[in-house]
Amino acid sequence: MASFALGSLMATIKLEFLQPNPRVPLDDDTRGSMNPSFKSLRMMEFFLESKPAGGLEMKIRDFALEAEDRIEIQLSNFLLAKDTQDQEQASQQLRQTLREVSKDGSKLLNQCYEEADDDEAPLIPWLSETSLRLQPPKLERTMVGRRHDYLLVKNQLLFGGDEQRVILIVGMTGIGKTTLAASVYEDSSVASHFGVRGWITVSPESNVRQTLHDLLLIVAEPDDETKKRSTRDETLAKQVSKCLEGKRYLIVLDNIWNNKAWGAIRECFPNDSNGSRIVLITTHFDQGSYSCSYDHHVHNMTLPYDHHVHNMNLLNPKESWDLFCSNPFLEQHMEPKLEKLRSGILEKCEGLPLSIVTVAQRLSKCNNIKREWKKVEKELELLGVLEDNTAFTLRYNQLAQHLKICFLYFGVFPKRSVIQVKQLIRLWIAEGFLSPLRHGRLENQAYKQLLQLIDRNLVLIDKRSFDGRIKTCKMHSVLHSFCVREAQKESFFCALNTQQLPRGSFSMFANSCRWLSFYTHKFDYYVLFRTNNPRSIFFFQEDVEISVPFKLLRVVAFAPSSFFQRVPTHLKDLVFLRYLYVTEWFEGLDYVVSTNRNLQTLVVSSKESQPGTPTLHLPCTIWESPRLQHLELGNSYVIDNPPSVVKNNMQTLSWVNPSHCREEVYYRLPNIKKLKIFFKDDLEPSHLQTGRPCNNPITLDNLDYLVWLETLTILVSAGCIVTRLERPIFPLQLKKLRLNGTNFCKRDLALIGMMPQLEVLKLENAFHQKIWEVDEGGFRQLKFLLLEAKQLEQWIVNEESFLYLERLVLKFCYCLKNIPMEIPNIGTVKSIELQQCGRSVVASAKDIQESKYLCRNGNLKIKIEGCEYDES
Template identity: 50%
Template sequence: MASAALTSLIATLDLETERVPDIHVPPSLSATLDSLFLLNWRISDGVAAAAIKDLETKIKDFALQVEDDFEIQLSNFLHAQDTQSQQKASMQIFDILIQADMDAQELLSFIKRNIYRAFAASEFQPAASTNPRLKHYAPESSKTKRVFEEYKMVGRQHDYGVIKDRLLCHNDKLKVISIVGMAGIGKTTLAVSLYGDPQVASHFKARGWVTMPHQEYQESQLLWDLLESITLALAEPNEVEKGSCGLTKLAEQVRKCLLGKRYLIVLDNFWKECNYIQDCFPDDTNGSCILLTSYKYLKSGYFKSSQYDYVHHKMTLLGSNESWDLFCNILSLNGCVVSKFEKIRVDVVEKCDGLPQSIAVVAERLSKCNIILKEWEKIEKELELLGTLDRSALTHHYNQLPHHLKVCFLYLAVFPRRSKIQVKVLIRLWIAEGFVKQPWSLHGMLEDEAYCYLEQLILNSLLLIDNQSFDGKIKSCRMHSALHSFCIREAQKEGIFCALNIRKYPTGIPLKVFANSCRWLSLYSHNFDYYVLFRENNSRSILFFNENPEMFISFKLLRVLAFVPSSFLQRAPMRLSDLVFLRYLSVTQWFEGLNCIVSTNMNLRTLVVSGNESQLGAPTIHLPCEIWDLPQLRHLELGNMYALDPPFQMEDRKFLQTLSWASPTLYGKEAYCNFRNLRKLKIFYRGGSCSNNNPLMLDSIDYLKKLEKLTISVLVGCTITLPEQCMFPLQLKKLGLSETNLRSWDLSVISMLPQLEVLKLENAIHGNIWEVDKGGFNKLRFLLIEDRKLEQLKTYLSCFKCLERLVLRLCCCLEEISWFLAFHVESIELERCHPSLIEAAMQIQEAGKKILKRKIEIIIRGPEYDESQNTHKMEVVEDDFTRPPA
């Protein structure tokens, strides 16, 4: 796609030209590339798109070719053995940029001449109007949908009840209710059910329904459909003839029909801002309601009236039991015996992934066949290849995204279907690929900007949240399998992506054909067809989610090597010197050949060496200090078996944000003072000699002004002490300590940190008693204690004022906790703890319920307890409360 190619080219020119002295990108070339971006957004879906698709192809081919030519010559420059060869390569780079400038201007002129001509030549036809005379004045597009509507409330009772209560609530304000969710999740079906509910229908004097088409439409047509729907429901004649008036008169007529009446208007598939339609809805303070369905989040301030109540209702996927219930209902409707489908129950639930539309389509297909297993094999392959969602609707949805989000969305195809995607990994990959623009703010970070991209994709229902941290930050996300199918096909169609299953690749075709035919090569198991490009397209990114393949890959232009088995790189040590453009590298373990990568990559931004968890007494592997010479390094994560000496030169490493490393000694200010933008620091201490009588002094690190998360782990038997109260940065939000044996004074220091929200103590407390200081941990929201020897935890009413969640794990000696926690905590989670502690937690729950009128959730985990208790809100009989006062 042109957007991906242009984004990649601009990022490459911005970053790589700094490596060649006296070579700069011509300002006119930068301006022309920006102009091509502005024109490219006009090449969208609709009738005109087919006529000018070749224009977008021209932009894409131009950008890819310029980037290839530039990087190949830059590679020659960086590998030049003498001054003459270097000068020759430098001149060729200069010529490439000058030629690219001229070609870009010529292309821009060509696009301008032809884009408007193509739009003018195409006959733009307005979308077919929705038919308000259908059942409940709502559209029914297929038999499958009608079948689904008959069983519309399966798994949606909660959604139905919540929105119905809002519709019927006694509130005179105008209400705007937005039902949001991904395609096929049942937004329209839910709206149809509510629209036709007898109570809802009798509550509103006037009702109207209009569905916005996926493609472009005429605004007058939309207003006409709405007017016709309202007058039909009111059994009143339509005083306006179709085509006889403009927008203003149509809007006035709609407003006239609604004036003075309590009305319900449904705007289905509301994807585009329509300022003109707002004037149609009077606010007579009589409890009228506008119900919207949309795939994207709508801001609460969208409608002009400042008095309305706004409700945003997010629809979620069905659970496994709800999915099967819906499947069985549709089968029963078609006269099928449900029991004979039990053999494929698990597969159906997994492949449909909780999406009602997929379930409905599959159930319809299977209800008409005689040989279930054979038909299911066909359906399963189609689900993996094509999905069940309307491709034209998804294409329209995708085309509404700005270019930077389009390319970020397509990149999600590199991850396996139904996989959990770590947000930090995704963000770093986006940055390495050059998709993320530097924020306008001087202090803005690329990671923050990329996180905003992620949120926008989620708000557009293109990504799902998988897991969130306690402070609400998204830790992992995933793409629904139906959207994943669309994403893969779009990326493949644009000639930039290939997903290769090395276990099932076509025989007779060398693996290098795949490796050298796409920009993004991802190795993972899948069931869809293989896509081979017939043009040479040097790979820029390779991601390993599968076994180590035996293939030849040209390293010359690679910028991303992710999750790489080190054995793959060890087989070709002589080629590692070609990796001069690498920006992202994550490998399973370090080997000597990686030293040359570190020494030749001035643009390496992320370096992750996972390794195996180090065992006690295992030797430490020391990595070369040249790692600190990487000027663009932003994230350095090393497994705990790797040690790295601190940088000797006192240079400001302003880009470094994440540092995770093992250290033979605990370093002081000289090691960290130049990491002024460090946000996350993890230290694993595994060397030296220390004991309780000879504790290790942790130096002050309060000069790390931006540090938000700190994790410290040490060997069992060592003791760390804190020198003074200011040793931690005052803005620290998350702190994890493991095997540190901190004394009461040290814990007092931690309790006074003003911004601390999360604290994890894993065998970190010296002794068997912890008495929390009065007034301590005022901002703490999450506390985890894992300690086999802790016997007493003493707290006061003034402690933990903001604590929401308490987790006690492996507390075998702790028998009770203070009833003061009932004043603050919302949930207590116990895992393999003393039975008396469970009883104490239940009494705290009862104290909160009867004395403080608060609900406290008790969660019990562990092999000795019934799994059904995991989320059970325990109810206990009334007793005399021996711990809390009556």
Template identity: 30%
Template sequence: MAVAAYAALLSLKHDFDNIQHPVRRHRLHVDTDRIQSWQEKVEFLLEFLEVHSQSKSQEIEDLARQIAVVAVEADDVIDRHVVDQLCEGSQDESHDLAALSSFCQDIDKIIEKIDGITQDLMMIKEKWGDNVQEKNSAVSVPVSSRTLPSGGNDTMVGFEEGLLQIMDVLTSDESNLQILPIVGMGGIGKTTLARNVFNNPYIINRFDILTWITISQEYSMKEILLGLLNDGSIKERAEIEELEALLYQRLFGRKYLIVMDDIWSIKVWDDLKKFFPDNRNGSRIMMTTRLTNVAVSLGTLEPYSMDFLDYDKSWNLLCEKVFGEKSCPYPELEGIGKDIAKGCKGLPLALVVIGGLLANSNMQREYWVSIARNVNSFANSQDNEHCLKILLLSYNNLSIHLKLCFLYMRAFPEDHEINVSKLIKSWIAQGFIKPVRGKSLDEVAKKYLKDLVDRNMILIHKWTRRGKMKTCSIHDLLRDLCLKEFERENLFSVSKVEHIELSGKFKNYVCCLCSHPYPKERIHLQAVLVGSRSAPSSPLVCEACRVMHPNLIRLRWVKVINHVHGFSGENFPQHTRLRCLTIKASREGQGDWAEAKFVFPCTISLLWNLQILVLDLEYSYSHPLVLPFEIWEMPQLMRLSVGGFSLRDPHMHQLEITLENLSVLSTRTFKCSEEVIKRMPNLKKLRSSYSNGLVKDSHYSLCNLAQLNKLASLYLEHYSLSEGIAFPTSLEKLTLSRCSIPWEEMTIIGSSLPNLEVLELKHPTFQGAEWNLVEEEFLRLRVLSISGCKLVSWRVESNHFPKLERLFLEDMHDLKEIPSSIGDIATLVSIHLDTCGNSVLHSAMQMLNEQVDYGNEFELLINGEDIYSLILGEGKDMGWWNPDDDDH
């Protein structure tokens, strides 16, 4: 329940931050002293949960449950009073005083309850001191000598190459003490691999001392030292200082191999490293850990990272566990068995657990079929908790803020590849990200994601061209764990249903919990939720989610609204809980846009929690759409994606409100006035499109753009760079789509943007067909993409793009060739070509031939096909390909 309490307190903290913003104080009647006192108490409870969330104390668990209930109640109090005041506005003095008095009374009741909980917490701290967690956790440290790893039968299937690679490292000629970490998620086979290395006769004969010790999460330094010494004559009553001296003396001058299994923190190594002498005789220390950051910090060698088994190796391991051989002697079971192996998703732990069940099944086909239908349930069943316990170690090691974000992964379907940007947006919209001074919520959320990736709880599938995380996923067994822990933590008790009522019909129906498509014929189930009395009906919930979560009463975020007709302020959603609103609207039928009364309501500012606003709709430049002035009264906005709308200039008589949280803006005909620029000082990503008739208007000049000194990504469409532009030096990515670009402007871009890593030119209009680069241009550019360009001659030297890694060319029919000097760039790893002329293809093939001859890793993709792999797969010589041959 601690995670649920933490989530509720975080939501409350966000409310406090919103209330105390100057624009809110201007419109609300609140007692700032009471709010400040309230906020301090909430901060105390947050800190307590962060420190003691892993406590096994029933007292702490009971208090966490009370915290969750009170925090939800407090959230409702704030929302009710704020909404009433925002909707009614300031009236006569007596009415305003009555509203303030009512608010204060409700606050005092909540504070009284929080004070009671705080007193109970202080009594616990006084009773146990600062060791609440330790007082309720048994310290268990399995340690061992050389003999333990030889016990048991750890089948080594699929990691033979890794075994040889690690043995080569351990027995290399390097005389200095070296530390080799093995890293990977729980159950991926780290210990098995290390054990097979440790027990290999070749390794045994190369070292004087071999010792294996398992550290685990909770450890005793004395127990570790006794395990490393492995000397029965040493009494357990010996002092730690004596044990430390004995260990150093035993290892000094001898060639040793120490295996430290299951390392969870850097601290244990910091405590031990001074007792391992560097004898300069080839001694080695091998460690296993689930944490990438620990592996990188501890190792003197690059960590050996373990990956999932492929399909064939998974099948071989399953057969070895079931039949004792790498094949299936029962033809009638082979097809089902291969489906089971595939369902384990390459995780050795799952294969071993399932293999044990199948081995004892008397080879009954019906039983095999039942397992194939739900591999995860059998692997994590209560009757066979080995798998679940191993994965729980990783979950229990997470800080409470990471647990909260990890548990949200249950919202995505099994085997779903998740867009990282969508995940980050979801965490923020749910209120799961704790504000950090000096950092945006987006930055903090990305740090959370990186921490979960480093702990091998979340897997990265794809990377962007800039080397940033693009899509991710979670292993099925971890998702199953996620579902169990989500229910155990009772997180639904702190999520509130907020229905968005819009006129017009919905085109698409999706479950508001799992996002699965919802059959139109089943929409009568839409009122299954309780606690949404403010709306005539509740969000759609699929039958599976209804059964799984019968006690659901609150959900904080409705993600997508598909709206057909225009709307006005009368039917705009007035539900102020909303943190993220996405409206996909289109106009049915044909007709003049002037007839479409599409009005964006000024009541948008009443959505005082709204952080993300996305309007995805058809628009016409001949009939522009404009956002209301009130958009400038929403300081909590972080992302504003309104491509069909333009921003009004801020009212000069308005409060000078700064949208300090706004980091992403997508709009039409962005006016780069000083007044606008100073109101969005932390903008990091800007996208704007223009019409050809507007770019000559001085009001739309981008000469002030350089003042956005935190801007990292810029996308411009239909803009003429000759009309004046000043790029900020902070730019890392620049995309110019259908822009008019003088060649001298390209020189300015290449020489004045020292941080530029990605340049995309989409259907540009160049003044001339020849591009001649000069010295000191594009010194940090890693990705260059050009498409639909009339470029004919391109003159490049290898020192012009010294860090170029990837080149993308599309629809380049006029280009004579790719300059040969491009192939001489040492960092180049791939060229991607799509619908280019034969001369371009021919020059790319020549580069591929040269790279292969040099033994370099190089990727050439033509129309999506990996040419090198295609050639090798057909067993052909590299010189076979002729781009002028119609057969190719």
């Protein structure tokens, strides 16, 4: 992938040599050549974006990968030089390398220009087999399942008013979009309802003229002279529109590849208010492009068409098995044998109809089902599909260059894993996938690119947070296999299962790719590429005994401390780290962090400490990394001293020593957005411990100085007492607040209730009073409330409070008599959940479920988990 390799090279040059005060002093000649060299690379990038370069594209990729290797190796030699003489020699070699890269890049750019002048734009051929494109696929059997989908789409066609309507059937490749549309299209009531029906399967090679000509073949009368092919798109569009005028029509456009294909022809469909319908079948839905009329000159969007989007979901286990057993090739006597394989088949197919049907056909044609299933299982794990995957390849090739690399990156995670979006975005940034924009943060840019992959049904949403943002995502195993295969082809990725390799045999893979991932997979695939130094390592296996070069590593993710303890002498080589995630602190980590000026993310993830577990005090050298943005420590760790300088880049910080909660410290963290504070009785460093009883009060104050803070978590361990000053202590723009063990009083909750931006509040054993009366107008913007209050008996809610509440979770509310009647009357409330609550409040929830309040709020769902608490 030339575009990514080129982008990575440019990011390295910009980071290391074009910033103020670079790590390596350059002479005037070398410094003067850097900007022209960077400009040549940018021109090469534009060339790739405007025109795929074939063989020249491979040359660009190889040039960029090799150039970045050479530059970073020489830069590493300079940074690791032992004395002045070695450093000067390394500096000379680096300057020489930069000049050679600049010269080679200029030569390659000239080749790009020469090839661009020689080539003529290729003509898109008219497809043969017109008749195959202009009819729906033949259905070999009745559609199984999808009854609900079938009725919804059918009703959209037959009912809902006389205005023209565009119906989009959207879903990933192989999910059954075309089968559903064809079943509805052939329905007798649908066929008789429309005067004109037409079906066109759009090819990715089709141009606008061909699609318009196909439409004309469908809508024109058999002897109509307008069927003769026109040379102008405008003429064809007018002819199509004229033929459809006054007629109630149903036109299906199957396999729409991009928004542009629809936008170019939508104006040829007249709206005569007679109930006409257009169905678009696509894997990619961009509502702004599909349903909006877009003026490229004034950038104004209008909505001329009524439209409906029907998203296709994967089948659930029952639907999957019904579809599998409905295969006409399967004989009745085979079902008992297949039942034994049921769990394996359902796991591997993951609800994708294409996989289910193909597996059923394969197993129906064999004598030994068990043996054949082992072959099928291996193919599914390796390839993802059992037949030609051209559709996936075409879909991948349609992606923009910047989306391709983000898509392939999902291969580094194990198959069927749930991925934290927060982690994914930080990794993309650390890898250099995103170019900084003039306005806007990289995190927002990365999130938009994730949304584009989701819109194209290449990535699935797993869970959303309460503000609607995507919290976790995942990838279907079919697409994951495709990712791994394509990333290996591009010489970027290798996945290893060290548990299935003979000891010591994996040293050959150490230099074979840029992303090296260790995870367990049943069937291994090994592809060796030209030698490359790995930039990223991912650990999804424990006790991985492998030695890899450290010199060029940018990302080390989910690494066990045992990995570093086996190679302590190599820690000094880690000079390019941008992202470091380790399972626990290890000796030498403070050196690694303090010497990495490009480090953006540091996560030391320990298991939740139990009461009495001693706190590990970490050195303040952690603060020395100038670009550190995200510092997350398990609650067993604390940094003794606060930062001594302003940390403008810091956005995420946990856990914080309560002694740091001072005005002068917060002024050094002006842009912090997410903060966690942990109050524990042994947080003082050993040399400062004074024998203070753990029940001495600790003051919580000054948080309002953090003017950009959006998320705050405060945890107080048993035995600690936290006091507050009279004035409000929380920043007014705070959106999410979690309090655990704070023992706040009614006055504190009243102040929290007045916070204007607060949307999420979690009160976990945060106050111990028996009555909580919410002030009028309190918590107006709150959408989610978790309330854990073991001693609370009565909860009084004013009608003007909780106006936008969507979800309420009551946890361990043993003594609460009932849920306030005002809560289910809030129109926005979608769910009330009870976890391990007392009998009275459980009975109250059941009454709400069966009473008139449910009628006033049709979306309300009641969920009760755990055993009822028995007061006796």
